[in-house]
Structures are given as C-alpha cells and as structure tokens.
Amino acid sequence: MTTFTQRLHIVFMLFVPVVILVLISASPSTSMAEGQQTSFTTCLAALRKEALHRGIPQKTLDTTLKDLKPIPKVIKLDRNQPEAKLTFDQYLSRVLTKKRVANGRNKLSDTSKLLGNIASRYGVEPRFLVALWGLETDFGRITGSMPVIESLVSLIYDGRRSTFFRKELIHALRILDDGHISLAQMKGSWAGAMGQLQFMPSTYRHFAVDFDGDGRIDIWKSQEDVFASAANYLSQSGWKTGQTWGQEVYLPEGLYRNSTNLKQQKSVNDWHALGIRTLDGTHFPSLNLLASIVQPDGRAGRTFLVYDNYHALRKWNRSHNFALSVGILSDQLHSP
Numbered sequence: 001m002t003t004f005t006q007r008l009h010i011v012f013m014l015f016v017p018v019v020i021l022v023l024i025s026a027s028p029s030t031s032m033a034e035g036q037q038t039s040f041t042t043c044l045a046a047l048r049k050e051a052l053h054r055g056i057p058q059k060t061l062d063t064t065l066k067d068l069k070p071i072p073k074v075i076k077l078d079r080n081q082p083e084a085k086l087t088f089d090q091y092l093s094r095v096l097t098k099k100r101v102a103n104g105r106n107k108l109s110d111t112s113k114l115l116g117n118i119a120s121r122y123g124v125e126p127r128f129l130v131a132l133w134g135l136e137t138d139f140g141r142i143t144g145s146m147p148v149i150e151s152l153v154s155l156i157y158d159g160r161r162s163t164f165f166r167k168e169l170i171h172a173l174r175i176l177d178d179g180h181i182s183l184a185q186m187k188g189s190w191a192g193a194m195g196q197l198q199f200m201p202s203t204y205r206h207f208a209v210d211f212d213g214d215g216r217i218d219i220w221k222s223q224e225d226v227f228a229s230a231a232n233y234l235s236q237s238g239w240k241t242g243q244t245w246g247q248e249v250y251l252p253e254g255l256y257r258n259s260t261n262l263k264q265q266k267s268v269n270d271w272h273a274l275g276i277r278t279l280d281g282t283h284f285p286s287l288n289l290l291a292s293i294v295q296p297d298g299r300a301g302r303t304f305l306v307y308d309n310y311h312a313l314r315k316w317n318r319s320h321n322f323a324l325s326v327g328i329l330s331d332q333l334h335s336p
Contacts, residue, residue: 039157040069043157044153047065047153047166047169051065051169051170051173056170056174057177060173060176061173064149064176065149068149068153070157071151071154071190074151078160079158079160086321087296088296088301088321089301089302091321091325092328095325095329100134100329101332101333103138103139104130104131104329107130107133107139108130111223111227112126114227115129118228118231121228121231122231122232122235123235123240123241124234124235124239125330127330128234128326128330129231132316133197133230135322135326135329136198137197143195143198144190145187146187147186148172148201149172149173149176151189151190151191152165152168152172152192152201153169155191155192156169167202168192169201171200171201171205174201175201175205179216180217180218181216181220194220195218195220196219196226197219197229197230199229204217207229209232211224211228211229212224212225237312238312239309240309243285243287243289243307243309244309244327245306245310245326245330246291246294246304246305246306246327247278247279247304247305248304249305250277250278250279250303261292261293262294265290265291266291268284268288268289268291269288289308290307291306292306294310294324296321296324310323313326
C-alpha cells in the first residue's frame with residue numbers, strides 16, 4: 001500500500017512532463033507573435049518620425065497611423081505574384097472581351113461631350129482614355145477595396161520593396177492632409193494603386209487634376225477628374241495629338257533579328273521599303289512617323305509597328321502586353 005507522499009510523488013512525476021511539453025510548444029509561437037508586434041510597432045514609430053521630418057502634421061499622423069496592423073493578405077500577394085508569363089494572345093483574350101468592347105463603345109458615346117472638352121485641353125483622343133479606363137478598372141467597376149495606408153505600411157514592414165513603398169506612403173499621407181479624400185474612402189489595390197485609374201499615390205500627386213473645379217482631386221468618383229488626370233498623364237508623357245499608337249504588321253523572313261528594340265527607329269517609309277506591310281492590307285499613317293518593331297512573344301509571335309504614342313502608353317505601364325492591348329482596344333472602340 002503506497003503512502004500519501006508516494007502517491008503525490010507519482011502524480012507529480014506524471015504531471016511535470018506534460019507541463020514542460022505545453023510550455024515548450026507554446027513558448028515559440030507566443031514569443032514570435034510578441035516579436036512580430038514589437039517589430040511592427042518599431043516600424044510604425046520609424047515611419048511616424050520620417051513623416052514628421054517630411055512635413056506631415058502630427059494631427060494627420062495621429063489619425064492615419066493609429067491602431068494599424070500588418071495585413072497578411074497584402075504581404076502574401078506581394079510575395080506570390082504570378083511568375084508564369086502569359087503569351088500576348090492569352091493576355092489579350094482575357095482583357096479584350098466582346099463585352100468590354102461593347103461597354104467601351106457605350107461609355108465613349110455617353111461621355112463624348114466631356115471627353116471632347118478634355119481632348120481640347122490636353123490633346124489626347126477620347127478613345128485612348130476610355131481604353132485605359134476599361135483595362136485598368138473595367139470602366140470604374142473594380143477599383144479595389146483595400147485600405148491604402150494600411151496596405152502600404154504592411155508592404156513597408158514586409159521589407160521586400162520598402163524603399164519604394166515608403167515614398168508612396170508619404171505621398172498618400174499628403175493626399176489625405178490636403179483633404180482630397182477621407183481615410184475611410186481611400187481604398188485601392190493591395191499594392192496601393194487607387195481609384196478608377198489605379199494611380200499610385202506618387203502618380204496621383206504628379207499628374208491628377210481637379211477638372212470639375214470643386215477643390216478636390218477625386219479619381220474615385222468624379223469622371224471629370226478621372227479622364228482629365230489620365231489625359232494629363234499622357235500629355236506630360238509625350239503624347240502627340242492626332243497620331244495613332246501603331247498597328248500589327250507582316251514582317252518578311254529574316255528582316256529583323258532583335259524581337260523588340262524600341263531604340264531602333266526608322267521612318268514608316270523606310271520600314272515599308274524593307275518589305276513591312278500592314279496585316280489587314282490597310283495603308284500606313286499618312287504622316288511619315290518614326291517607328292519601332294515590337295514582338296511581345298519573340299520572333300515566333302505577332303509583330304507590331306509602333307509610334308511615339310506607344311512610348312507614352314508604356315510610361316503608364318511598361319508591359320508590352322498592356323500597352324498593345326490599350327492600343328488595340330482603342331482601335332476597336334473607334335471602328336464602326
């Protein structure tokens with residue numbers, strides 16, 4: 001028969017390993033969570049200090065940087081962007097649907113008066129503005145629902161491209177401080193792109209304009225500001241009024257080895273003399289424009305002859321797939 005002391009000893013020996021096991025399993029995760037919170041708090045303190053140094057008022061910071069937490073979804077999306085490159089035809093089939101073309105023609109008609117006024121001011125043809133609007137947000141339908149400030153802070157905290165996103169955060173804070181949008185309404189993509197144009201905060205501050213004259217630059221809801229801001233961007237990027245962007249062409253065998261070299265330019269007449277022809281048998285522009293060859297999928301894929309306005313489209317987005325799709329959509333909006 002065991003004594004009470006012996007029974008107590010047995011219970012103790014059975015209980016202690018369980019306690020130790022629980023502590024071992026719980027401590028790392030608890031410590032990690034606490035470490036992450038401390039790290040994020042330190043990051044926020046550094047951002048606040050930098051923003052103050054750059055002239056952002058304390059009152060604005062107290063409002064915008066309060067009670068923030070890193071958004072795991074934002075960090076995951078930034079780390080796991082698709083590596084596989086779509087071919088141009090695959091990309092085009094996704095963004096240039098019959099429904100989008102039909103909607104674009106309706107939008108072009110519905111906003112013709114406004115777009116005409118903007119074209120007179122900035123020299124950018126309406127069809128290009130509607131094409132950009134369509135590809136960026138499906139004509140304002142999909143503008144993003146993520147809080148811009150919290151998304152940018154999450155990306156800064158993650159550290160992969162913190163220098164870039166720190167600059168964008170300062171611009172975003174200035175937009176709020178200037179009263180163009182409220183913190184609750186400042187929504188966008190996970191990367192901080194905002195409104196119906198998907199402007200990053202720095203792009204907004206450099207190019208967005210108050211075309212409706214209400215004292216605020218609203219690229220979220222004001223069509224006047226949306227289209228004028230897009231036109232101002234292209235105008236300041238070298239857009240040339242009355243010129244097209246380019247067209248698909250036939251390239252004679254062996255003519256061109258480097259699939260895409262925008263720095264190699266020849267006049268349209270010179271390219272024509274080398275045997276290049278439009279794919280649909282139409283004539284080249286009457287103006288003898290300087291042009292370059294673009295082959296988004298290499299020599300085995302489609303070939304385009306592009307002009308100066310194509311360069312302006314690529315300043316908006318450097319992807320050849322995107323710029324070519326904008327050009328093609330604009331042509332389809334323009335055609336009967």
